[in-house]
Amino acid sequence: MADNSLLSAIERYARAVRSTLAPQWDAQLREAALGEGEDALETVRTAMGWERPLRIAERPQPDEFPLIVHDEKRGWLVALQWVGEDRLALARGGDALDWNEGHRFYRIAIPDPLRADDISAFNIFWNAIKRRSRVLVIAGLATVFANILTLATSLYAMQLYDRVIPLASFETLAVLTAGVIFALVLDLTLRSLRAILIETEAQNIDKEVSEFFFARAQAIRLDARPQGIGTMAAQIQGQEQIRQVMSSSSLFVFADLPFAIFFIVVIAMIGGSLALVPIVSLPIALLLALGLARVIRKGADRAQVTGNQKNGMLVEMLDASETVKSNLGGWHMIGRWNQLIRDVHHYEDPVKRASAVSGTVFSTLQQLTYVAVMGFGAYLAATGQITTGGLLACSIIVGRINGPLIAQLPGLIVQWGYARSSLKALDGLLQYPVERTSASGGLRPDALSGPITAKDIAFAYGDGPTVLEVEALDIQPGEKVAVVGGVGAGKSTLLKLLAGLYTPREGTIAIGGYDLSQLAEDVARREIGYLSQNARLVRGTMREALTMGLGHVSDDTLIETARATGLDALFSDQQRGLDTIVQEGGAGLSGGQRALVGINRLIHARPRIWLLDEPTAALDIASEKAALAALDKARAPDGILMLATHKIPLIERFDRVIVMHRGRVIGVEPVSDFLRKVRERAGAGRAGGEAAAPAGGITTQLRRGAKS
Numbered sequence: 001m002a003d004n005s006l007l008s009a010i011e012r013y014a015r016a017v018r019s020t021l022a023p024q025w026d027a028q029l030r031e032a033a034l035g036e037g038e039d040a041l042e043t044v045r046t047a048m049g050w051e052r053p054l055r056i057a058e059r060p061q062p063d064e065f066p067l068i069v070h071d072e073k074r075g076w077l078v079a080l081q082w083v084g085e086d087r088l089a090l091a092r093g094g095d096a097l098d099w100n101e102g103h104r105f106y107r108i109a110i111p112d113p114l115r116a117d118d119i120s121a122f123n124i125f126w127n128a129i130k131r132r133s134r135v136l137v138i139a140g141l142a143t144v145f146a147n148i149l150t151l152a153t154s155l156y157a158m159q160l161y162d163r164v165i166p167l168a169s170f171e172t173l174a175v176l177t178a179g180v181i182f183a184l185v186l187d188l189t190l191r192s193l194r195a196i197l198i199e200t201e202a203q204n205i206d207k208e209v210s211e212f213f214f215a216r217a218q219a220i221r222l223d224a225r226p227q228g229i230g231t232m233a234a235q236i237q238g239q240e241q242i243r244q245v246m247s248s249s250s251l252f253v254f255a256d257l258p259f260a261i262f263f264i265v266v267i268a269m270i271g272g273s274l275a276l277v278p279i280v281s282l283p284i285a286l287l288l289a290l291g292l293a294r295v296i297r298k299g300a301d302r303a304q305v306t307g308n309q310k311n312g313m314l315v316e317m318l319d320a321s322e323t324v325k326s327n328l329g330g331w332h333m334i335g336r337w338n339q340l341i342r343d344v345h346h347y348e349d350p351v352k353r354a355s356a357v358s359g360t361v362f363s364t365l366q367q368l369t370y371v372a373v374m375g376f377g378a379y380l381a382a383t384g385q386i387t388t389g390g391l392l393a394c395s396i397i398v399g400r401i402n403g404p405l406i407a408q409l410p411g412l413i414v415q416w417g418y419a420r421s422s423l424k425a426l427d428g429l430l431q432y433p434v435e436r437t438s439a440s441g442g443l444r445p446d447a448l449s450g451p452i453t454a455k456d457i458a459f460a461y462g463d464g465p466t467v468l469e470v471e472a473l474d475i476q477p478g479e480k481v482a483v484v485g486g487v488g489a490g491k492s493t494l495l496k497l498l499a500g501l502y503t504p505r506e507g508t509i510a511i512g513g514y515d516l517s518q519l520a521e522d523v524a525r526r527e528i529g530y531l532s533q534n535a536r537l538v539r540g541t542m543r544e545a546l547t548m549g550l551g552h553v554s555d556d557t558l559i560e561t562a563r564a565t566g567l568d569a570l571f572s573d574q575q576r577g578l579d580t581i582v583q584e585g586g587a588g589l590s591g592g593q594r595a596l597v598g599i600n601r602l603i604h605a606r607p608r609i610w611l612l613d614e615p616t617a618a619l620d621i622a623s624e625k626a627a628l629a630a631l632d633k634a635r636a637p638d639g640i641l642m643l644a645t646h647k648i649p650l651i652e653r654f655d656r657v658i659v660m661h662r663g664r665v666i667g668v669e670p671v672s673d674f675l676r677k678v679r680e681r682a683g684a685g686r687a688g689g690e691a692a693a694p695a696g697g698i699t700t701q702l703r704r705g706a707k708s
C-alpha cells in the first residue's frame, strides 16, 4: 500500500469500483514528491495518462458514489455513501467523515490494464521501464561518464609520454594521477550503482510484466483460446528473453554508439589523419552487424515458432502419458519429436552459423583496426606528424570504439533477434479477445433473478463451422432441466454458452432480462455456477480446492458438506484433513472424487443458476444420490438447475428435458412426457438404466422420444 494518501485512496477506490490497477502502477509516482494537496490528483492523472477526473461540483447524490474526496486535515479518502445527513462512510473499515462545504469530490476513470486493445508487447515492457525513470537517468549518467573516462585515461597517457617523461615533471604526474584515480572511483561508483539499480528494477519490471501476461493469458475468452496449451505457455515464457535483453548490460552498446562519432572527432584532433582508420572500420562493423541482423531475423522467427511447438509437444507427452503408454504410442511421439527437433535445427542453423562466423569476423576486424592504428600511427609519429603520446592516446580511444561496441554487437544482435521473435509471439497473444471486466463497463445488477432466455443463437469454435444453433430457449426460475443428447450433440457447448464462458457468434442469451454479454464478469461468475465435464483441480490444499474464488468458508461447513456428499472419506482417513495436498490437475484423486470436490465447491458458492455438465458421470449410485440431494438442498427455491447427462434414471428428478442432436435443440418437454415416449419406444426394461443399453441406443431412443 502506498504511503501517500492519494495513492492509497486511488488503490481503495479501484477496489471499490472493481477496477484493476497494474501492479507497481505507482512506481514512478512514489519517487515524485506528490504531497497531500489537491493538486496531487492532477499530477497523478497526467503522469498516468488518465482522463481528467470528473469533479462533482455540489453535494454528491447517493447514486454517484464511490468518490474520491479531499479533506483539508486527513488528505485523500474514498467516500462510499451517505450514512447520515452530513456524514459519509469511508472505504476504510467502518471509518466515517463529517461532510463540510470545503470537501471536493472526484470520480476517476481508471483504464483497465488488461483491456487496452492497442497495446503491443514492446509497449508493455517499455512503459514498465519508463515508469522507472531514475534507472534511465543513472544508466545514462554512467554511460556518459564511462565514455568521458576513456577520454581522461587516454589524455592522461598522452600527457605522461609527451610531458612527464621527457621533462621528469613529477608534480604534473602526481596531479594527473590523482585526477585520473578520482575519475576512476567516480566511474566505479556510477557503474556499480547502475548495475545494482538495473538488477533491482529488472526484478520489479519482471514482476510487473510477467503478472500482466499471466493475467492476460488467463483473461483470454475460453472459446477464442488457442488449442495448444504447451505452445501458448512457451509463447508467454518468451518474455524471459525480452527481459534478459532489456536488463543486459550489452544494451548500453546502443547508448555508446553516438560516442563512437565523438571519439572519432577526438582522434582527428589528436592524431589528424589517424582518424581515417575508425572512419573506415566503424561503418564496416555496422554494415556487417546489419547483415547479421537480417540473417538472424529470418531464422529466429521460425526457430521460435518450432521451439514453442517443441514445448507444446513436451507438455502433451507428459499430460497424455497414460494414453500414449497404453496405446503403444511411444514411437509415434518420438517420431513427431524428432521431426520437430529437425525443424528447430533447420531454422536455427543459419542463425548459429551466421553468429559464429560474425564473431570471428568481428574479432579479426578489431585486431586489424588495432594493427592499422599502430602501423599508420607509427608512420605518422616517425614523420613527426603526431607525438608518441598522441599515438598512445589514439590507440586507447580506438580500443574503446572497438572493444565494447564492436565486440558486443554480434551477441547483442543475436539476443535481440530472438527477443524480437518473442515480442511477436506475445503480440499474437495480445490479439486474442479477453473477457469483459467490470472496468470495461459491464452491468452489475445486485442479483440476477428471472428466467434464462436464448434467442437465435449460433456458435462456432474459433474459425470453425457452426456447431450449435438454438432458435429459442426459455428456462423459468425454480426449474430443473435435464439436457440430453448423444455424443457431440452440443450439450457442453450449450451449458458453457449459458454460463457466459463462451460468447455466441449470433443471437442473445439473457438472464433475468440482462444480456449475458453485457454482464460484468465477476457478477456472472457469482450468479452462475458452472461445473465442467472434465473439471481439473489446481495444485493446493483440499481447503483451497473447495473454496477457490469464494470468501471465507468455515472448516465446519466444509466438513459438513463433504460428509453430506460423501467426500469426507477422502480426507478424514488422512492425518492432514483439509490440508491434504491436491496435486496438479487433481492427480492423486479419482475421477469421482474430483467431481465431488467440484460439487462441494459449487454448494459453498451457492449461485442462483447451476449449470452442471455430467457431474455424476464418475459417481456410483449411492454417491450420486447423496450429491444430488445436497445440491437440491443448497439451491434456492427460485434457482435454476440445468444438468447435462446420459443417465435416464437421473432425468426423473427433473421438470423438463432439452433434447439435443447435432448442435440443435430438437425437443423441450416435461420429463413425464419424454420418459413415457422413451418407454413406449424402447420398452420399460431397456430404458430403465444406462447400463441396460449402449450409449448410441439410448441416444437414438431419446431422439425418437423427443420427435414423436
Ligand SMILES: Nc1ncnc2c1ncn2[C@@H]1O[C@H](COP(=O)(O)OP(=O)(O)OP(=O)(O)O)[C@@H](O)[C@H]1O
Residues within 6 Å of the ligand: 461, 464, 467, 485, 486, 487, 488, 489, 490, 491, 492, 493, 494, 533
Ligand atoms: N474446443 C473445441 N473446438 C472445436 N470443436 C469443439 C470443441 N469442443 C467441442 N467441439 C465440437 O462441438 C460439438 C459439440 O460438442 P459438445 O462437447 O458440446 O458435445 P456434448 O453433447 O457435450 O458431447 P458429450 O456427450 O460427448 O460430452 C462437437 O461436434 C465437437 O466436435
